[in-house]
Amino acid sequence: MAKRSCIFGVAGMVWVVLTLTAIAYATRLALVVAPTEATMGNVQRIFYYHVPTSMLSLLFPYVNFMASLFYLYWRRRDPLRALTADAVAISAAEVTVVYSSICLLTGMLWGRAAWGIWWTWDARLTSMLLLWLLYVSYLMLRKLSSTGQTQTLAAVLSVFAAIDVPIVYMSIQWWRTQHPAPVFGGGADSGIDPSMMPAFVWNVVGWAMWGIFLLLYRYGLERRRQESEQASALRAIEGTLEIAQ
Amino acid sequence: MSRVGSELRDELRALRSYFGHVICHLQKDLRLEWRSRESVVGMLFFALLVVIIFSLAFDPTAAVSRQIAGGILWVALLFASFTALNQSWTREQRNRVLEAHRMSPAPASALFLGKALANLLFVTLVELVLAPFFLIFYNLHALGQGWMLLAVLPLGTWALVCNGTFFAALSLRTRNRELMLPLIMVPVSLPALLGMMSATTAILTGESDPALWVRLLVAYNIIFTLVCLLLFETVLSAE
Amino acid sequence: MKLSWMFGSSMEAHHLLASYIIVWLVQGGYAAWIAWQWRRTGKELQPDPADLSPRDEDA
Numbered sequence: 001m002a003k004r005s006c007i008f009g010v011a012g013m014v015w016v017v018l019t020l021t022a023i024a025y026a027t028r029l030a031l032v033v034a035p036t037e038a039t040m041g042n043v044q045r046i047f048y049y050h051v052p053t054s055m056l057s058l059l060f061p062y063v064n065f066m067a068s069l070f071y072l073y074w075r076r077r078d079p080l081r082a083l084t085a086d087a088v089a090i091s092a093a094e095v096t097v098v099y100s101s102i103c104l105l106t107g108m109l110w111g112r113a114a115w116g117i118w119w120t121w122d123a124r125l126t127s128m129l130l131l132w133l134l135y136v137s138y139l140m141l142r143k144l145s146s147t148g149q150t151q152t153l154a155a156v157l158s159v160f161a162a163i164d165v166p167i168v169y170m171s172i173q174w175w176r177t178q179h180p181a182p183v184f185g186g187g188a189d190s191g192i193d194p195s196m197m198p199a200f201v202w203n204v205v206g207w208a209m210w211g212i213f214l215l216l217y218r219y220g221l222e223r224r225r226q227e228s229e230q231a232s233a234l235r236a237i238e239g240t241l242e243i244a245q
Numbered sequence: 246m247s248r249v250g251s252e253l254r255d256e257l258r259a260l261r262s263y264f265g266h267v268i269c270h271l272q273k274d275l276r277l278e279w280r281s282r283e284s285v286v287g288m289l290f291f292a293l294l295v296v297i298i299f300s301l302a303f304d305p306t307a308a309v310s311r312q313i314a315g316g317i318l319w320v321a322l323l324f325a326s327f328t329a330l331n332q333s334w335t336r337e338q339r340n341r342v343l344e345a346h347r348m349s350p351a352p353a354s355a356l357f358l359g360k361a362l363a364n365l366l367f368v369t370l371v372e373l374v375l376a377p378f379f380l381i382f383y384n385l386h387a388l389g390q391g392w393m394l395l396a397v398l399p400l401g402t403w404a405l406v407c408n409g410t411f412f413a414a415l416s417l418r419t420r421n422r423e424l425m426l427p428l429i430m431v432p433v434s435l436p437a438l439l440g441m442m443s444a445t446t447a448i449l450t451g452e453s454d455p456a457l458w459v460r461l462l463v464a465y466n467i468i469f470t471l472v473c474l475l476l477f478e479t480v481l482s483a484e
Numbered sequence: 485m486k487l488s489w490m491f492g493s494s495m496e497a498h499h500l501l502a503s504y505i506i507v508w509l510v511q512g513g514y515a516a517w518i519a520w521q522w523r524r525t526g527k528e529l530q531p532d533p534a535d536l537s538p539r540d541e542d543a
Binding site for chain 1: 497499
């Protein structure tokens with residue numbers, strides 16, 4: 001057991017070092033090497049952090065969804081495995097909230113610099129806000145429900161949230177085609193100049209690696225917490241079993 | 246052939262008994278509500294107050310009223326339904342009725358469906374009483390196809406009530422029930438809310454086509470009703 | 485902070501710098517929170533010293 005955790009520890013450190021290197025390299029590419037954009041100027045460099053983060057923030061909800069489905073499936077059949085799935089679910093939800101928060105914050109700063117407004121209810125920002133809201137509500141449910149049921153209720157909510165994400169996206173798009181409003185920046189859709197690709201790709205790689213690191217680290221923490229809960233529950237039970245001499 | 250026939254007959258019998266359960270739960274809720282009438286009356290007054298507050302807040306002209314009345318209607322109904330939804334489940338917690346439900350062999354989704362239908366009737370009743378007030382306070386008359394409101398209102402109400410009943414059952418086991426229900430229900434229901442508000446506004450102002458939103462509401466209702474029916478058993482026996 | 489030697493206008497520079505710093509703060513902050521919770525849970529997992537020493541029930 002100790003040897004296994006040793007290997008994990010070393011592998012983890014190696015991954016962290018590689019990730020930080022990738023991010024550092026990507027940041028350098030974004031800030032220094034990538035050419036200045038013709039129309040938007042240097043503010044466009046925010047996109048090298050903003051767009052990869054938004055792309056990744058759409059991935060983690062589905063990790064949460066799959067984990068929740070596995071939890072619901074294993075709940076009665078194999079409770080120990082179900083706990084693993086639950087740990088993945090909460091980690092993915094928290095990472096989703098972190099990534100979508102960053103997407104919103106960087107988007108707002110870019111908008112302020114480029115257009116002078118902090119916010120607009122355009123399709124992309126509104127959808128991202130609703131995604132953020134969905135997973136914050138998931139985290140709130142986990143926090144505020146009574147223990148023993150938290151995991152099942154959260155898994156159920158996760159199913160609803162995951163099904164809702166594409167519906168939210170489509171409905172907001174339709175809303176904005178019916179009532180067009182100024183769009184906050186073309187971003188990746190309007191085509192990236194090949195000279196900007198290295199910076200963009202390296203940022204995607206770097207932040208994806210970081211996301212995986214966060215997911216695994218948070219998963220490890222959740223497993224530790226589960227272990228500690230089980231240990232204290234066991235201690236409590238043993239306490240009641242002590243026979244008075 | 247006769248084996249297929251008897252299997253078919255068994256299925257039909259099961260289906261009839263399922264709907265029998267649903268009707269049973271529905272009747273129970275209607276009877277309970279009829280005796281106290283607190284849910285419907287409470288909802289009605291709450292919605293009315295919301296309407297009045299918005300009028301004071303915006304003091305709309307006739308043209309502006311048509312733009313905002315759709316949104317105000319659904320906001321009023323949404324907030325009014327929160328109390329009613331929570332109450333419909335606390336009713337089951339008295340005298341440990343919920344435990345009895347959990348232990349009975351009757352399908353759990355029948356309980357959910359019965360309760361959701363009952364809530365649908367209550368909210369529809371509130372809408373019917375509220376509608377004349379709306380027309381009066383905002384001097385409304387629909388510039389678009391008014392008859393489409395007859396489609397939009399039930400669809401929108403079902404979206405609210407179906408998700409609402411489900412999430413009220415979910416939030417029954419949380420530490421702060423009244424806070425949890427809106428917190429988990431509204432984000433999931435946002436596309437439906439957008440749909441009902443946009444459709445109502447489109448019909449009232451006549452400026453755009455509500456058909457798209459009606460289709461969204463239909464699709465949303467089908468998807469989420471199925472999901473609610475499938476997952477209710479899990480929520481009921483969440484221990 | 486004058487970054488206009490590096491970029492064009494000063495407002496652009498500030499927003500660009502602020503957004504990058506915010507990203508590092510949020511990501512780093514979350515990782516730090518996990519690390520802090522990790523250490524806290526570790527303390528709970530260690531056996532309680534009171535359980536180890538023999539207790540005399542009859543005393």
